[in-house]
Amino acid sequence: ARLIPAGEVSPALSDHWTSKSLTVGAGIGDFGANIVGRVVDTHSESGQWEGIGLGLTWRTPWSGQLTVGAENVVSRGKNPFSPGNSDEDEGTVPYVRYEQDL
Known part of the structure; x- marks a missing residue:
């Protein structure tokens, strides 16, 4: 995974x-x-993005x-x-996370 600063994604969104x-x-x-x-409203012509995630x-x-x-x-x-400028849907992103108490 790579974190991208908002300014790099789009200066208008920063x-x-x-x-x-x-x-x-x-x-x-x-x-x-x-x-x-999650709902992200960019206050621009691209409108808002909405997404739902599930976890067990x-x-x-x-x-x-x-x-x-x-x-x-x-x-x-x-x-x-x-990070892409494509208009395609990103699709579902699966994940596995493990946390250990010490």
């Missing part, structure tokens, strides 16, 4: 965007699930946490932070 996020989660025992909704989490017996999920399961609009 000062003007609004983002909102809502996370809804639930768990039973060592298992959990969450849904994350398992708390391991050795104080770890394994999460498997996907971003952009459902999306609308063009992601203003996408």
Whole structure:
């Protein structure tokens, strides 16, 4: 993964965007699930981008946490932070994350 400063993505976006996020989660025992909704409004002609992600989490017996999920399961609009200038939909982005308590 590579972080791209907003100024490199689009100089017009570096000062003007609004983002909102809502996370809804639930768990039973060592298992959990969450849904994350994001909206980014760029205040420009490109409009706003909306995306929904899903994640499933398992708390391991050795104080770890394994999460498997996907971003952009459902999306609308063009992601203003996408490194490409293409008008194509980025599609779903799967991920696996492991966290260990020390």
